[in-house]
Amino acid sequence: MMLDKETTPTANTKPNLAAKYRGACVEDLQLPPAFCLSEDARISHALEAAYEREFDQLPILNDRRKPIGYLHVPSLKQKFEAGSIKEDHPVSKHITHFPLASRSHPYTIIQPLTPLEELEIFFINAGVDFALVTDAERKFILAVATKDDLETFVKRRG
Numbered sequence: 001m002m003l004d005k006e007t008t009p010t011a012n013t014k015p016n017l018a019a020k021y022r023g024a025c026v027e028d029l030q031l032p033p034a035f036c037l038s039e040d041a042r043i044s045h046a047l048e049a050a051y052e053r054e055f056d057q058l059p060i061l062n063d064r065r066k067p068i069g070y071l072h073v074p075s076l077k078q079k080f081e082a083g084s085i086k087e088d089h090p091v092s093k094h095i096t097h098f099p100l101a102s103r104s105h106p107y108t109i110i111q112p113l114t115p116l117e118e119l120e121i122f123f124i125n126a127g128v129d130f131a132l133v134t135d136a137e138r139k140f141i142l143a144v145a146t147k148d149d150l151e152t153f154v155k156r157r158g
Contacts, residue, residue, distance in 0.1 A: 017117035020154060026119060026133055027112040029153055031143035034132070036061050037091060039068065044087035046071055047080060057130050059141050060095050067132060067141060069097040111136050116150060123147055 035049055036059045050058055050073040058071045071091055079085045085094065108122050110131045122131055133143040 017120055018115075021116035021120075022157070024116045024153065024157075025112065026110060026114045026116065026143075026145060028116070029143075029145060029149050031133065031145055031149065034059060034141045034143045036067070036141055037071070038063070039090070039092040039095065041091050042087065043076070043080065043085055043089045043091060043094070046091050047073070047077065047087075050076075055144065056146075057144055059132055059144065060091060061141075067098065069095040070130075072096060107138075109134065109136065109138060110145065112142065116153070119145060120150055123150075 032053065035053055035055065037046055037049065039060050039062055041060075046058055050056070050071075056073050058073060059067050060069050060071060062068045071094060076085070076094055079094070080087070108126070108131075110119060110122060110133050112133065114133075119131060123129070130144050130146045132141050133145055134141055
């Protein structure tokens with residue numbers, strides 16, 4: 001039997017994303033529920049919540065409960081330990097704001113039924129390490145998915 005070299009996979013060939021995730025979606029990652037803070041929350045509350053949940057990013061909501069950005073917890077911890085911020089400071093001064101949606105920066109909706117290959121493409125194209133998982137109408141943040149979550153999923157599945 002003769003095998004066609006162009007269609008026969010080799011050890012050097014990267015599997016395509018669909019084969020890599022075998023039809024899995026964000027829901028299959030079994031992510032813990034998201035924990036969000038309001039922009040007027042205190043640094044002490046943010047650090048405590050992140051520590052308890054082992055989160056590196058905390059979504060920040062405005063007074064209308066819309067996501068406006070996130071806190072990068074490792075850098076917040078560094079600033080706190082260095083004494084450059086105090087525990088009673090509001091988190092609003094330390095938010096990394098999301099860019100406003102526009103034609104050049106449209107929102108990508110990541111929801112529980114989003115295929116994992118689309119999530120990986122989002123990470124690559126947006127150049128980010130995490131994504132907020134929302135309901136289809138973007139009313140609620142359900143979870144935070146990271147690149148590490150994808151890697152762990154692939155390792156678990158073998």
